[in-house]
Amino acid sequence: MTGLTVALDAMGGDLGPQATVPAAVQALSQFPSLKITLVGDQSQITEQLITLNLASDTSVHEPRLSIMHCDHVIASDTKPSSALRHGAGSSMRTALELVAAGQADACVSAGNTGALMALSRYILKLQPGIDRPALVTSMPSLNGQPFWLLDLGANVGIDADTLFQFAVMGAVLAEQQLGRPAKVALLNIGEEAIKGNDLVRQCAHLLQASDAVHYVGFVEGDRLYHGDADVIVCDGFVGNVALKTSEGVASLFINRFKRSLQGSKIKQLIAKWLFSDLMLQLNELNPDQYNGASLLGLRGIVVKSHGRADTQALSQAISEAVYEVKRQIPDKISGRLEAVLLERHY
Template identity: 35%
Template sequence: MRLAVDVMGADQPASTLLQGVSLFYEKHPSCTFLLCGQQDVLEKELAVDKKLRAVSVISPAPSFVSPTDKPSAALRLRENSSMWVALSSVARGESQGAVSAGNTGAYLALSRVILKTLVGIDRPAIISQLPTDRGESVMLDLGGNLEASAQNLVNFAIMGNLFAQKILKIERPSIGLLNVGSEGGKGTDSLQAACSMLKERESLNFSGFIEGTDIAKGTVDVIVTDGFSGNIALKTGEGIMKMILGNLKSSLQSSFRGRLLGLVLRPVLQNMKDKFDPRRYNGALWLGINGVAVKSHGGTDSVGFAHALQMAYDMVQQNVTQEIEEALSLFL
């Protein structure tokens, strides 16, 4: 398997992302890489990593999309940008998946232009895994579409169902529509219509409406919402978790008794930290795109970037895009 990696335009330097590629390669030595970016930068970094250099091909790109560029600017750069080069290699079949930590809006726009969308999908959705009390759930859309029609939400549910089956290994995932309450009469017209449509699809394990508190509980395996609500819910959860862990750390370090308690609780606290480590869940995916395009958080470290590469690897291995396409042909 070859993965195309855009190593430019992230909040972190190319060296950090390449360290992530090396970490991933240690787990998957059969993989090779198409590294897309400025040649002088890549040559310099690979000169000190002989193992990675031996399994990588540099695909030079004179420019890159900056974090502040608008999608229109990325489209104007076209084949001059590292992001374009990475996605184009997937479109041509030279790579099986692409990973970038660059500009989110530009990456989605270029993915739609270069890879196109699956038949029946007019709006791809961003999906990612989330830690819950029951293990892991997946949630979509996380920011790809600020608004979503009833049909969009139904499409999200179909795609999320396949993703949970293949990636989370859940035979019959439960699906919930995020709403302001679990009662049937609440929510927008789009939510009401989507709920009615999903109830008619007996092949889906649809649980009805869920509310915000159900996300962390893990009430359902697949959480379906529009990108506006999903992005706010995701970032609110991340912020609350950082606040809780930060306050806990400060409290334990504030006194001798607290530090002593911290030593006793260290194994428990480490398990808690590991479970909610955002790096473990780094790697959001465009579902509905005709190809594998994974978006890493721009500020992640090498460990987090390796997890994004793992997401791309799993998507290719499990043939998720093709299975979603087949499922959509039956539903739509």
């Protein structure tokens, strides 16, 4: 690959250019063939670049960085419908348009999730054979391997066919990283086939009947992190609750751990000695560590970062975009979906 370009919504997220611009610079140092288009307010972006000694008032000194000016920013509380109607000229929409026009290979944004999903679908369109895009992220498991969880909230109220498509998309993404067939499971409230709701049971039948994914059965919430499966599939409401509840419990633990050390330097030192490994492990469950959720099922690559992402986390999201471009994930998804169609025809 001679070079690839990421369009970065420089205005998205709680910190805006203060975080996105340093993250872009960090990503450039990591990937020598990467170019980044910073999409957003020219003066704010330039200000940050000057701080980093990468620009003067009149020009950017780093040839792999460019700025595309936009006046407009989509606010974090803008409704998706309003983003669709009034989003023209916004940094988020412009970044997506660069991908649609072939001027960028992927879009990264830490902005409003609902708006990003609606605009992505409108600007980039769905891949053939896909009814809904899905939001997916990889997470740490107990056995040290990552696993992929989807959908994380891009959709609610889907049917079994759509859930099946999510399973296919998740498997393709996971297999690129694992280098082997991915074990795919459905998140359910019981391991026995009789349990769960109609959606899950119907999708289980579809998955059992298909050779396109290596289906291994149901997984319950308490074994989500046990590494029993490489890909765990559920509807967006359930996935979002599972992900956010995990974050809630993790921060509760970290909070209590820190609080028990408060006010005592000696305790802090001893804790550091006793639990340095543990601290590293706890941090694995820190949302920033697995930052960069992908929107799958679109004719283009879109990576969503946490709104509160810092430089490190945003740079992680850019890495995810680079990875998906290199692995040509949308093409691979198309290929697998064609196999499913053939399978159902013959």
